[in-house]
Amino acid sequence: MKVSREQVAENRRKILEAASRLFRVQGFGGVTVADVMKAAGLTHGGFYGYFKSKDDLIAHTLAHVFAEAPSELDLARFADGYLSPRHCKNLQGGCPTAALGAETIRHTPAARAAMTAGLRQHIECLSRSAPGKSAAERRQAAIGSWAAMVGAIIMARVSDDSQLSDELLAQTRAWIAGDTHQRKRAVAR
Amino acid sequence: MKVSREQVAENRRKILEAASRLFRVQGFGGVTVADVMKAAGLTHGGFYGYFKSKDDLIAHTLAHVFAEAPSELDLARFADGYLSPRHCKNLQGGCPTAALGAETIRHTPAARAAMTAGLRQHIECLSRSAPGKSAAERRQAAIGSWAAMVGAIIMARVSDDSQLSDELLAQTRAWIAGDTHQRKRAVAR
DNA sequence: TGTACATCAGTGAACGCGCGTTCACTGATGTAC
DNA sequence: TGTACATCAGTGAACGCGCGTTCACTGATGTAC
Numbered sequence A, B: 001m002k003v004s005r006e007q008v009a010e011n012r013r014k015i016l017e018a019a020s021r022l023f024r025v026q027g028f029g030g031v032t033v034a035d036v037m038k039a040a041g042l043t044h045g046g047f048y049g050y051f052k053s054k055d056d057l058i059a060h061t062l063a064h065v066f067a068e069a070p071s072e073l074d075l076a077r078f079a080d081g082y083l084s085p086r087h088c089k090n091l092q093g094g095c096p097t098a099a100l101g102a103e104t105i106r107h108t109p110a111a112r113a114a115m116t117a118g119l120r121q122h123i124e125c126l127s128r129s130a131p132g133k134s135a136a137e138r139r140q141a142a143i144g145s146w147a148a149m150v151g152a153i154i155m156a157r158v159s160d161d162s163q164l165s166d167e168l169l170a171q172t173r174a175w176i177a178g179d180t181h182q183r184k185r186a187v188a189r
Numbered sequence C, D: 001t002g003t004a005c006a007t008c009a010g011t012g013a014a015c016g017c018g019c020g021t022t023c024a025c026t027g028a029t030g031t032a033c
Helices: A005-024 A033-039 A044-049 A054-067 A075-082 A085-089 A095-104 A109-129 A136-160 A162-188 B005-025 B035-037 B044-049 B054-067 B075-082 B085-089 B095-105 B109-129 B137-160 B162-188
Strands: none
Touching: A005 A162, A005 B095, A033 A044, A033 A054, A033 B035, A033 B054, A033 B109, A044 A054, A044 A085, A044 A136, A054 A095, A054 A109, A075 A085, A075 A109, A075 A136, A075 A162, A075 B109, A085 A136, A085 A162, A095 A109, A095 A162, A095 B075, A095 B137, A109 B035, A109 B162, A136 B109, A136 B137, A162 B005, A162 B035, A162 B137, B005 B035, B005 B085, B005 B095, B035 B044, B035 B054, B035 B137, B054 B095, B075 B085, B075 B109, B075 B137, B075 B162, B085 B137, B085 B162, B095 B109, B137 B162
């Protein structure tokens, strides 16, 4: 049956939220259109009233999840949370770049474009609070730290040995903190 | 028709090689058993004489590709090659951790175990040539640098803007080199 | 060494399931009078 | 404001394709004598 305009907007939001959670946990290939619609409280037939295809949903989901990202944050504090065992276990609500970046390489241009935009925005955001004398130095610190965070959490998640996982996170945290410390001292001089 | 014992061993190797290339380019989900057998010069029906299932092939392929990894290398030189545009474009023969790590998180325990073993071995290998006063410091530098390499190449590959890709690679290279430089100076003192 | 035969790797057709997508239908919404 | 009706979001059955897996068959290998 037909539903109200507000309900339509609300349903679209629910679909994107459900997709964003499910994709992060199971990957694009591990989630069916029916799974997403069920998680959103609807039946699968209605899906094509909202999106042209599953690929279309994927692109919109990426755009949606990156649009929700905070625009202001502190690099050092962000790194601590990012490289925590808590985030490592929390695929569902965790970083979309770490969870879906590698898979997005093989997806549609629209999906890659959405992730590229998110990437660019995130780097700019991190650059603001990164340590360094110049904007260029801060951007380098932001990119280097961010790359290390993404790589570390992916490896920590794939590891079936929790001791190794924890080590990867802790050592990368310490590595980033060490560099940040060096740069801050250089700025202070 | 039956083939010789040597041919069987050779075919198994060809299947693993083909799988290793195809999986890295298209991911586990993007490659069919028939694709792999065709690339190995065989028909799909023969597959189950070699492996119990596609999942079994995936686990053996990961073990195979990590077994081929060199056991001796120089971290600084390795990082330069790893973070080159050439490696970025070369999915087929590139790093299996960057290409398949994220997808392996969602795969069988056997696949994760194979990748964990590869991870551990690679970190130990990098630690030997990493800069630092103590073994612990060298291991931290190896883990931090390695995490940054993996994260950077994944993001460079997903980016649809080659300028951003190149920047991610170059800045991460510079970031690792900067840290290496700092640590070497500290050791020299 | 040569021959007969059992073994078994490889072939390709077939099976069956799952998933993306379509479609006829339902009934609530919201508009026109 | 109330009523009649057109619209259209949602439903769930159905379709069709692709892929993992199976299987009867073929013919080369390699062993037993």
